[in-house]
Amino acid sequence: MITDKLQPFGTTIFAEMTALAQKHEAINLAQGFPDFEGPAEIVEAAVRALRSGDNQYARSRGHPELVKAIADSVKDLYGLEYDPMEEVVVFSGATEGIAASMLGLLNPGDEVILLEPFYDSYPPGLAMSGAVPRYLTLRAPDFALDGDALKALVTDKTRMIVLNTPMNPTGKVFTVDELETVASLCREHDIIALTDEVYEHLVFDDARHVPLAYLPDMRDRTLTLSSAGKAYSFTGWKIGWGTGPRALVDGAQAAHQFITYANSTPLQVAVAFALRNYTDDFRAQFRTEYAERRDFLVSALKSAGFTVTAPQGTYFIMAGFQDLFTGDDREFAYWLTEKHRVAALPPSSFYHFDVEEGRRLTRFAFCKKMETLELAAERIGKIGK
Ligand SMILES: Cc1ncc(COP(=O)(O)O)c(C=O)c1O
Numbered sequence: 465m466i467t468d469k470l471q472p473f474g475t476t477i478f479a480e481m482t483a484l485a486q487k488h489e490a491i492n493l494a495q496g497f498p499d500f501e502g503p504a505e506i507v508e509a510a511v512r513a514l515r516s517g518d519n520q521y522a523r524s525r526g527h528p529e530l531v532k533a534i535a536d537s538v539k540d541l542y543g544l545e546y547d548p549m550e551e552v553v554v555f556s557g558a559t560e561g562i563a564a565s566m567l568g569l570l571n572p573g574d575e576v577i578l579l580e581p582f583y584d585s586y587p588p589g590l591a592m593s594g595a596v597p598r599y600l601t602l603r604a605p606d607f608a609l610d611g612d613a614l615k616a617l618v619t620d621k622t623r624m625i626v627l628n629t630p631m632n633p634t635g636k637v638f639t640v641d642e643l644e645t646v647a648s649l650c651r652e653h654d655i656i657a658l659t660d661e662v663y664e665h666l667v668f669d670d671a672r673h674v675p676l677a678y679l680p681d682m683r684d685r686t687l688t689l690s691s692a693g694k695a696y697s698f699t700g701w702k703i704g705w706g707t708g709p710r711a712l713v714d715g716a717q718a719a720h721q722f723i724t725y726a727n728s729t730p731l732q733v734a735v736a737f738a739l740r741n742y743t744d745d746f747r748a749q750f751r752t753e754y755a756e757r758r759d760f761l762v763s764a765l766k767s768a769g770f771t772v773t774a775p776q777g778t779y780f781i782m783a784g785f786q787d788l789f790t791g792d793d794r795e796f797a798y799w800l801t802e803k804h805r806v807a808a809l810p811p812s813s814f815y816h817f818d819v820e821e822g823r824r825l826t827r828f829a830f831c832k833k834m835e836t837l838e839l840a841a842e843r844i845g846k847i848g849k
Contacts, residue, residue, distance in 0.1 A: 469591045477813045485807035491840045494807040498831040502697035509737035513730035524721050526554030527732040533739040546707045553717050556724045558662045558691040558704035563589045568719035570595040574623035581814035583632050599817035605773045607636040611645040624656050630663040633811050633827045635775020637671040647679040662691040663778040665747050668755045671776035687712040692735040701731045757830040764841035769848050779831040792823040806840050
């Protein structure tokens with residue numbers, strides 16, 4: 465009964481691997497959700513909001529307290545100014561933001577450039593809106609952006625480029641030069657950018673997150689998506705948002721009002737509290753803890769015989785398993801889950817153009833307590849033995 469548009473996409477790989485992990489009581493390093501809580505004070509802010517009667521429909525574009533906190537936060541972080549009531553929209557997670565932006569801003573037949581491997585909701589979002597994807601494959605180990613190849617994909621029908629930085633699943637953080645390559649095409653061909661920056665606070669070492677909207681003339685061509693799920697470890701709250709010029713926000717809002725209309729009122733109030741009170745120190749600590757988890761898992765994977773480059777951002781590691789297993793990424797992920805009781809994600813579903821590229825890789829999520837990662841490392845250490 466599934467519509468022709470969605471038939472090709474099946475069930476998301478996250479649901480499949482999480483169910484498999486549960487069945488085999490495996491440690492789930494497949495799906496990117498923390499196995500620890502976000503700050504207790506933010507939970508208390510949600511409880512306060514629940515108890516003080518913030519329980520009816522919120523304003524469709526977002527609770528006034530939250531949109532103001534978002535606009536202030538983006539100004540503090542990046543110096544970008546958005547009118548909170550006109551240029552911010554709150555979604556049910558960035559995932560709704562992706563779908564609503566595509567549905568509200570694209571006409572059937574518009575072409576959209578996707579950089580693969582991509583977060584798996586991008587192609588179905590385009591399919592639902594009738595737009596046509598054009599893929600550019602970024603290749604391991606550094607996943608560099610080839611400006612000429614990108615340029616070659618632009619036609620007179622290109623309406624949008626979707627960019628995800630820091631990038632899931634590769635862990636890549638786009639450099640200013642790479643962002644400029646994207647920006648120059650947007651300026652030259654009047655293309656809009658949808659940027660998914662949900663991992664904006666998860667960058668390591670010398671890497672810096674630069675929003676595409678920060679580049680010259682890009683604020684008015686870019687709709688930027690972000691999420692409290694990633695920034696505060698509350699993935700189950702599903703509070704995400706978009707910031708952009710009024711024309712783009714109006715487009716996304718046109719769809720959002722008929723998809724969810726509005727999102728959880730008390731949780732929006734709590735996220736506003738988080739954005740105002742959990743800022744620089746919290747984020748520095750967040751990065752330090754994640755850098756420790758990353759270093760630990762990278763070194764455990766290397767000792768077990770995986771080919772690994774430490775990611776510059778996100779909480780994912782892409783690893784090559786060619787020295788450990790003959791078979792493709794799905795077979796490997798099933799084998800690892802069933803035999804070694806550690807679940808990883810087969811990334812080939814994040815590729816549509818050059819699927820082979822994903823078949824030799826596997827993705828581990830390190831958004832887990834150190835003790836979870838230690839247990840996973842112990843199990844992974846036995847693979848070659
Ligand atoms: C790149 C990317 N965008 C969006 C999302 C989803 O964000 P949310 O949980 O706010 O819907 C994820 C979640 O894994 C992601 O990796």
